[in-house]
Amino acid sequence: xxxxxxxxxxxxxxxxxxxxxxxxxxxxxxxxxxxxxxxxxxxxxxxxxxxxxxxxxxxxxxxxxxxxxxxxxxxxxxxxxxxxxxxxxxxxxxxxxxxxxxxxxxxxxxxxxxxxxxxxxxxxxxxxxxxxxxxxxxxxxxxxxxxxxxxxxxxxxxxxxxxxxxxxxxxxxxxxxxxxxxxxxxxxxxxxxxxxxxxxxxxxxxxxxxxxxxxxxxxxxxxxxxxxxxxxxxxxxxxxxxxxxxxxxxxxxxxxxxxxxxxxxxxxxxxxxxxxxxxxxxxxxxxxxxxxxxxxxxxxxxxxxxxxxxxxxxxxxxxxxxxxxxxxxxxxx
Amino acid sequence: xxxxxxxxxxxxxxxxxxxxxxxxxxxxxxxxxxxxxxxxxxxxxxxxxxxxxxxxxxxxxxxxxxxxxxxxxxxxxxxxxxxxxxxxxxxxxxxxxxxxxxxxxxxxxxxxxxxxxxxxxxxxxxxxxxxxxxxxxxxxxxxxxxxxxxxxxxxxxxxxxxxxxxxxxxxxxxxxxxxxxxxxxxxxxxxxxxxxxxxxxxxxxxxxxxxxxxxxxxxxxxxxxxxxxxxxxxxxxxxxxxxxxxxxxxxxxxxxxxxxxxxxxxxxxxxxxxxxxxxxxxxxxxxxxxxxxxxxxxxxxxxxxxxxxxxxxxxxxxxxxxxxxxxxxxxxx
DNA sequence: CTGTTAGCGCGTTCAT
DNA sequence: ATGAACGCGCTAACAG
Numbered sequence: 001x002x003x004x005x006x007x008x009x010x011x012x013x014x015x016x017x018x019x020x021x022x023x024x025x026x027x028x029x030x031x032x033x034x035x036x037x038x039x040x041x042x043x044x045x046x047x048x049x050x051x052x053x054x055x056x057x058x059x060x061x062x063x064x065x066x067x068x069x070x071x072x073x074x075x076x077x078x079x080x081x082x083x084x085x086x087x088x089x090x091x092x093x094x095x096x097x098x099x100x101x102x103x104x105x106x107x108x109x110x111x112x113x114x115x116x117x118x119x120x121x122x123x124x125x126x127x128x129x130x131x132x133x134x135x136x137x138x139x140x141x142x143x144x145x146x147x148x149x150x151x152x153x154x155x156x157x158x159x160x161x162x163x164x165x166x167x168x169x170x171x172x173x174x175x176x177x178x179x180x181x182x183x184x185x186x187x188x189x190x191x192x193x194x195x196x197x198x199x200x201x202x203x204x205x206x207x208x209x210x211x212x213x214x215x216x217x218x219x220x221x222x223x224x225x226x227x228x229x230x231x232x233x234x235x236x237x238x239x240x241x242x243x244x245x246x247x248x249x250x251x252x253x254x255x256x257x258x259x260x261x262x263x264x265x266x267x268x269x270x271x272x273x274x275x276x277x278x279x280x281x282x283x284x285x286x287x288x289x290x291x292x293x294x295x296x297x298x299x300x301x302x303x304x305x306x307x308x309x310x311x312x313x314x315x316x317x318x319x320x321x322x323x324x325x326x327x328x329x330x331x332x333x
Numbered sequence: 334x335x336x337x338x339x340x341x342x343x344x345x346x347x348x349x350x351x352x353x354x355x356x357x358x359x360x361x362x363x364x365x366x367x368x369x370x371x372x373x374x375x376x377x378x379x380x381x382x383x384x385x386x387x388x389x390x391x392x393x394x395x396x397x398x399x400x401x402x403x404x405x406x407x408x409x410x411x412x413x414x415x416x417x418x419x420x421x422x423x424x425x426x427x428x429x430x431x432x433x434x435x436x437x438x439x440x441x442x443x444x445x446x447x448x449x450x451x452x453x454x455x456x457x458x459x460x461x462x463x464x465x466x467x468x469x470x471x472x473x474x475x476x477x478x479x480x481x482x483x484x485x486x487x488x489x490x491x492x493x494x495x496x497x498x499x500x501x502x503x504x505x506x507x508x509x510x511x512x513x514x515x516x517x518x519x520x521x522x523x524x525x526x527x528x529x530x531x532x533x534x535x536x537x538x539x540x541x542x543x544x545x546x547x548x549x550x551x552x553x554x555x556x557x558x559x560x561x562x563x564x565x566x567x568x569x570x571x572x573x574x575x576x577x578x579x580x581x582x583x584x585x586x587x588x589x590x591x592x593x594x595x596x597x598x599x600x601x602x603x604x605x606x607x608x609x610x611x612x613x614x615x616x617x618x619x620x621x622x623x624x625x626x627x628x629x630x631x632x633x634x635x636x637x638x639x640x641x642x643x644x645x646x647x648x649x650x651x652x653x654x655x656x657x658x659x660x661x662x663x664x665x666x
Numbered sequence: 667c668t669g670t671t672a673g674c675g676c677g678t679t680c681a682t
Numbered sequence: 683a684t685g686a687a688c689g690c691g692c693t694a695a696c697a698g
Binding site for chain 2: 675
């Protein structure tokens with residue numbers, strides 16, 4: 001099925017058929033009517049690949065995330081999709097599995113014009129993938145990381161101010177009277193974790209609270225891990241702390257499970273603030289004070305910048321989101 | 334950038350260049366080396382649209398879901414992606430927003446060869462979209478609905494046995510001694526809801542428990558709605574029931590919130606079973622007995638059947654998943 | 667082993 | 683208003 005078949009059937013030329021079907025260019029009413037009729041009869045459907053080849057546009061965007069099974073990205077996926085959908089683009093999800101190789105594979109698809117642009121949440125953003133993106137010279141947006149940007153770069157950044165986010169969380173506890181605050185975070189080699197630790201330090205210094213590296217506990221953002229780490233900590237240390245910040249709600253759940261077991265009450269024995277402000281934060285008891293990183297907005301802003309690129313913007317830009325602290329029972333005085 | 338440019342630059346013919354780059358067909362070592370070298374220098378990338386046009390294959394699958402912001406589909410998305418990814422396909426998510434129009438739009442993309450196949454979770458499956466899918470005569474899989482299937486159809490079905498699922502839930506409560514069981518479900522016009530109600534009836538009849546339509550409460554699967562509906566119910570009725578089945582975990586949370594407020598204890602005052610077996614079920618107190626519909630498997634099986642189609646299977650098939658009941662505190666004796 | 671040539675299906679320019 | 687002809691970039695059949 002193609003416009004050639006329709007041309008043969010109707011006796012008109014291919015170009016007349018093409019004009020009739022696309023609606024652009026001249027075509028008499030009568031011929032158009034016949035052509036549309038025949039197209040319907042023959043169940044004609046335009047071939048998208050041919051269109052893409054001709055018009056150099058796919059109407060597709062790839063959204064790459066490090067872990068497709070991590071609910072953390074669910075809101076971001078929605079945010080990215082929301083605006084793209086409004087503009088007639090379809091979002092493709094690409095699971096990069098925290099592998100540089102997969103990220104490069106995805107960037108290669110951009111180079112091959114498999115899509116019109118990409119939005120990438122990089123796991124460990126390095127010169128390698130930034131340069132690969134530069135080489136494509138095609139529209140791209142990077143979420144949640146910031147490495148380096150030149151005015152003529154073909155990509156934009158949207159990122160969270162993780163330092164500020166942790167400052168909010170820590171300062172909140174200090175202002176509620178906490179003097180010794182435990183920090184649960186991810187591996188320090190990850191940019192996010194190290195930035196957050198930085199924010200924690202900033203506040204302690206500001207209030208002249210001594211820094212004790214032994215109360216910075218590294219986990220992996222999972223509930224079970226936080227449970228084990230905290231349990232082990234309590235075995236070897238007295239409950240002389242009065243605050244805890246966990247780097248996500250799941251870790252907070254792990255901490256609370258331990259508390260339940262050993263009879264520690266939150267917020268009576270210590271106050272707790274976590275990150276991500278997921279549904280859990282509102283459902284669990286006590287309700288969790290939590291930092292909202294606005295993942296939906298992050299995704300939506302990312303797609304907004306990408307759409308601008310697709311519409312012709314050429315100078316590189318970036319956008320920083322400000323986190324919000326939602327105060328609930330777990331940090332009540 | 335194209336193989337023509339490389340041909341011009343190297344002085345070889347297009348076909349030699351094509352053979353060298355694709356790796357198929359004959360090409361001498363020396364020429365191949367030069368060609369690859371020049372391709373790299375010129376930053377050559379094959380054009381995917383041209384490839385698609387030629388080979389009639391996109392390596393893309395569209396997965397259509399009724400609500401992208403409903404976490405219920407999150408696991409299904411992962412399931413669909415898992416197998417496709419292994420086979421080199423990229424999954425595109427298409428939000429049909431419970432609109433027939435959007436579903437038809439998506440089916441049209443299949444007809445246009447925008448993708449190699451589709452997997453569709455239809456909101457309200459009708460003759461209209463089944464026929465639209467038939468007309469494309471291209472690979473498709475329908476999840477979670479079953480209308481009608483002919484041996485030569487171009488689509489397959491994977492679905493949950495919702496009747497059986499509700500039978501499991503209801504019978505579990507009966508066996509734990511419940512005599513009067515409230516049912517919270519969705520709108521009865523939806524296939525899923527009516528099937529579940531059917532399962533509920535089946536069990537009551539089996540055990541000679543009288544059916545009382547006043548204790549079948551229709552909600553919309555959201556926590557807030559269940560909260561309001563249950564609160565209103567308690568205002569007008571005594572607590573003379575001893576069991577509740579809610580059609581998802583979110584509704585169960587709404588019910589439990591009301592219980593907290595008015596001082597009803599679960600499972601002491603009544604036993605509760607819900608559906609979906611989400612993370613919530615394990616985190617909330619009491620932990621929820623819940624029916625697992627195996628959404629991940631549903632998605633994965635769907636993509637499996639689609640891949641079979643893509644590999645040449647032509648006879649229609651279907652697959653039914655058996656639900657599993659996880660028993661936890663909320664229905665303990 | 668290599669080169670010529672012919673599509674794939676569409677959009678578009680350029681005559682008429 | 684209409685049609686002939688070309689090009690987008692790649693693959694593959696065919697001849698040499």
